[in-house]
Amino acid sequence: MATPNVQTKPWLESRLPLSTFWRNHVSGYPAERDQPYLATLPGLILGALIFLAVSGAVLSLFYVAAEGSAFHSIQFIARSVNFGWLIQSFHSTGTTMLFAAVYLLLFRGILGSQYKGSGDLVWFLELTLFILLLLVGWLGFVLADGATGYWSLHNAAMAGARLGGLPGAIAEWIFGGPAGPGTLARMVVFHVVLALLLLVVASTLIIARRTTAPPVQRKPVALHPYYTAQYFTAFVIFALIFAILVFFAPHLGENHLNLAAANPLMVPAVLTPPWYLLPLAAIGSIVPTTLGGVIAVIAGLAVLYALPWLDRSRPGASTGLLYRFLVFILGLDVIALAIASAAPPSFITGILIKLFIVWYFLHFLVLTPLTSSTPVGATPVGATPAGGTESK
Amino acid sequence: MRRTLIATAALAITLLAPNARAQDTLNQPHWQSQGAFGSYDKAALQRGFLVYQTVCASCHAAGELHYRDLAGLGFDTAQVAAIAANVKLADGPATPDDIFKNPYPDPAAAAAAFGGAIPPDLSTIVSARPHGTRYVYDLLTGYAAAPSDMTLMPSHYYNIAFPGMQIAMPPALKDNQVTYADGTKATAAQEASDVAAFLTWAADPNLDARKEIGLRATLFLIFLTILAIATKRKIWRESV
Amino acid sequence: MAGSGTEAMGHVDHVEAYEAPRRDFLKILTLATGAVASGAIAWPFIDALNPTREAEATAKPIINVGGIAENTAIRVEWLGQPIYIRKLTAKQIADNQFVVPDSLPDPASYGDRVKPGFETFVVVVGLNTGIACELEGNNPSDTRGPFDGWLCPCDGSVYDPLGRVRSGPAPKNLAIPRFTFLNDTQIQLG
Numbered sequence: 001m002a003t004p005n006v007q008t009k010p011w012l013e014s015r016l017p018l019s020t021f022w023r024n025h026v027s028g029y030p031a032e033r034d035q036p037y038l039a040t041l042p043g044l045i046l047g048a049l050i051f052l053a054v055s056g057a058v059l060s061l062f063y064v065a066a067e068g069s070a071f072h073s074i075q076f077i078a079r080s081v082n083f084g085w086l087i088q089s090f091h092s093t094g095t096t097m098l099f100a101a102v103y104l105l106l107f108r109g110i111l112g113s114q115y116k117g118s119g120d121l122v123w124f125l126e127l128t129l130f131i132l133l134l135l136v137g138w139l140g141f142v143l144a145d146g147a148t149g150y151w152s153l154h155n156a157a158m159a160g161a162r163l164g165g166l167p168g169a170i171a172e173w174i175f176g177g178p179a180g181p182g183t184l185a186r187m188v189v190f191h192v193v194l195a196l197l198l199l200v201v202a203s204t205l206i207i208a209r210r211t212t213a214p215p216v217q218r219k220p221v222a223l224h225p226y227y228t229a230q231y232f233t234a235f236v237i238f239a240l241i242f243a244i245l246v247f248f249a250p251h252l253g254e255n256h257l258n259l260a261a262a263n264p265l266m267v268p269a270v271l272t273p274p275w276y277l278l279p280l281a282a283i284g285s286i287v288p289t290t291l292g293g294v295i296a297v298i299a300g301l302a303v304l305y306a307l308p309w310l311d312r313s314r315p316g317a318s319t320g321l322l323y324r325f326l327v328f329i330l331g332l333d334v335i336a337l338a339i340a341s342a343a344p345p346s347f348i349t350g351i352l353i354k355l356f357i358v359w360y361f362l363h364f365l366v367l368t369p370l371t372s373s374t375p376v377g378a379t380p381v382g383a384t385p386a387g388g389t390e391s392k
Numbered sequence: 393m394r395r396t397l398i399a400t401a402a403l404a405i406t407l408l409a410p411n412a413r414a415q416d417t418l419n420q421p422h423w424q425s426q427g428a429f430g431s432y433d434k435a436a437l438q439r440g441f442l443v444y445q446t447v448c449a450s451c452h453a454a455g456e457l458h459y460r461d462l463a464g465l466g467f468d469t470a471q472v473a474a475i476a477a478n479v480k481l482a483d484g485p486a487t488p489d490d491i492f493k494n495p496y497p498d499p500a501a502a503a504a505a506f507g508g509a510i511p512p513d514l515s516t517i518v519s520a521r522p523h524g525t526r527y528v529y530d531l532l533t534g535y536a537a538a539p540s541d542m543t544l545m546p547s548h549y550y551n552i553a554f555p556g557m558q559i560a561m562p563p564a565l566k567d568n569q570v571t572y573a574d575g576t577k578a579t580a581a582q583e584a585s586d587v588a589a590f591l592t593w594a595a596d597p598n599l600d601a602r603k604e605i606g607l608r609a610t611l612f613l614i615f616l617t618i619l620a621i622a623t624k625r626k627i628w629r630e631s632v
Numbered sequence: 633m634a635g636s637g638t639e640a641m642g643h644v645d646h647v648e649a650y651e652a653p654r655r656d657f658l659k660i661l662t663l664a665t666g667a668v669a670s671g672a673i674a675w676p677f678i679d680a681l682n683p684t685r686e687a688e689a690t691a692k693p694i695i696n697v698g699g700i701a702e703n704t705a706i707r708v709e710w711l712g713q714p715i716y717i718r719k720l721t722a723k724q725i726a727d728n729q730f731v732v733p734d735s736l737p738d739p740a741s742y743g744d745r746v747k748p749g750f751e752t753f754v755v756v757v758g759l760n761t762g763i764a765c766e767l768e769g770n771n772p773s774d775t776r777g778p779f780d781g782w783l784c785p786c787d788g789s790v791y792d793p794l795g796r797v798r799s800g801p802a803p804k805n806l807a808i809p810r811f812t813f814l815n816d817t818q819i820q821l822g
Contacts, residue, residue, distance in 0.1 A: 083676035229624040247606025260520035
């Protein structure tokens with residue numbers, strides 16, 4: 001085994017045993033062999049979060065959180081600040097990559113029924129990560145003060161002001177009244193505070209994956225250099241995809257109209273949020289009233305939280321072929337819902353959106369309990385090891 | 393048999409083709425900045441700026457541009473100062489540090505002058521419309537006689553590229569409205585193409601740097617990916 | 633892992649032993665390329681905090697002085713302060729060139745106040761060194777005081793054309809900002 005670095009100061013080591021900690025929990029940590037590349041996703045997510053935090057910090061040096069000046073300050077960043085255009089692109093494309101990774105993580109969790117048994121905490125943490133990320137993403141979207149972001153904030157604040165009772169009080173607390181001067185400054189603070197919370201949740205997720213992982217089955221291998229090499233490769237591939245998007249498709253998934261300044265006197269023809277908010281926004285828009293919309297969104301997320309109970313298969317049993325097929329259909333359903341809600345509204349898209357939302361809830365509330373209780377078909381080759389989550 | 397198949401396919405295509413407008417499909421306009429390896433044609437940008445300054449700037453603002461930014465078009469400091477000095481602001485000639493002149497002191501004055509239809513700010517118009525460069529070109533060249541069954545709103549013009557087909561902006565470009573210094577023939581289509589190029593630059597002045605750095609970064613990362621995969625495999629093969 | 637606290641220490645011995653690293657070419661190349669990548673990614677973040685082109689231009693503006701008529705001064709605002717750039721007449725130079733520095737309230741010679749090779753230009757901060765007040769005297773028609781320089785309208789301090797205080801409550805000569813002559817007609821402040 002690797003000997004300790006002889007340059008370690010015994011003085012520090014005797015007070016704060018960092019290198020021992022590093023050896024036991026990081027570089028020398030016994031890990032399961034032959035883990036797939038996708039197991040690096042939580043690490044990639046944490047890395048992306050840190051990258052977004054740093055680029056956000058640089059942006060915040062120049063961003064002005066005041067209605068009417070915010071868009072202009074972002075243009076200043078893009079046009080005048082040295083490499084400002086690149087930092088801004090890092091931040092917005094980084095958000096897209098982060099959401100893609102989180103959606104992939106959730107999809108894998110549903111596909112492999114990783115929420116069963118002691119994997120439920122990890123599943124809840126992943127969902128909390130997802131919800132916090134949606135909030136932070138929406139806040140970032142409105143902070144850009146583009147034409148669609150301005151109206152998204154304006155509509156949300158106005159709708160919140162119209163609610164009564166406790167939901168109305170909460171909405172008023174969040175927005176501070178109708179949208180106006182000062183709203184953006186609040187949104188910046190929420191954006192930063194929730195982003196820091198995200199870092200905490202992501203770190204807790206990684207720790208929880210390790211503590212709830214099943215005991216190592218075959219002879220373990222040290223994390224370093226086997227998994228440092230795998231993580232390095234995963235990061236590089238992630239960076240390659242990221243670079244292609246940053247430099248050649250910087251506005252992928254954005255509504256074009258959001259790249260024009262906000263105009264309080266004009267509502268854009270197409271009001272859509274960024275791509276990662278589309279499915280949930282569609283679910284929320286299906287009910288005409290504000291309170292109904294909020295309940296619909298909560299319901300859409302609640303069915304995900306309820307999966308450990310909706311899934312009837314025994315912990316330790318692999319999920320059947322039919323269930324896995326239906327999960328793929330669910331994935332396609334969510335993608336189709338996003339595409340349909342981004343398209344210009346028409347009679348056909350209206351029907352399709354309702355259809356996709358009904359299927360979404362049907363999948364969780366009806367199909368999952370039915371198809372998971374009696375697994376159909378043999379265990380596919382390459383399924384996750386019995387017992388739910390993977391070890392780190 | 394084959395001829396029937398081809399004829400059926402051709403008929404199907406014409407029936408299914410979405411709203412094919414009668415446009416010149418033989419000479420598709422093309423801009424050097426398009427594509428993954430595109431870069432700005434500075435000559436076209438300068439011509440486009442001339443058209444912009446002569447025609448568009450009398451009604452449109454571009455609040456995110458400063459005159460000093462025109463150095464990105466290839467003008468030197470003296471030319472930029474001269475361009476700025478030619479612009480008459482309320483308190484004297486403009487300096488390079490000034491924002492592009494807004495023809496109207498406030499939105500109310502603009503609305504009053506145009507019956508409510510305020511000319512939009514053009515700084516980011518190309519980013520704010522899908523396929524923005526092509527959209528600007530199509531808009532400027534899309535004026536036509538209204539079909540007989542359509543009644544135009546007062547002070548509106550028929551334009552096939554504008555959503556709703558009726559636009560409050562009068563046809564702005566005519567042949568030889570400007571004289572190009574480099575001798576290019578100033579047809580209305582050429583002017584439209586050059587203005588579209590200039591407005592593309594206005595919305596995205598860093599395009600050249602972005603694509604150049606992007607190419608290098610992508611190739612470098614592909615190289616690093618291959619190295620990383622090879623190293624990982626080598627490590628996993630060793631004593632595992 | 634549950635209960636991995638102290639067990640992990642013992643577990644390390646059972647982990648598949650990794651042979652002493654043979655520093656081979658592939659790993660070194662990968663690490664080096666990764667380091668280059670990290671540096672390339674870090675540079676935009678660092679450079680973003682450097683001053684923008686406009687900030688540098690504001691910090692070191694270039695002023696055209698070729699058009700200044702003799703016996704007049706222009707006023708340029710720089711970083712919130714008024715800078716007076718005056719072109720001296722031959723008489724003003726003659727009257728002030730050989731004044732004994734020690735006879736002045738704040739001793740300074742002619743050479744201290746002008747740049748060598750450009751002795752006809754005086755560049756000063758146009759603020760009184762006594763009570764803070766902007767000076768008069770840029771135009772020939774302004775009241776300039778007995779020495780044909782500048783006069784403070786607030787406390788009556790009198791300055792000569794080189795910006796040296798001659799009388800009055802003000803204790804010191806006018807401040808000279810940092811500047812260089814780029815050529816005969818342009819100076820750069822800062």
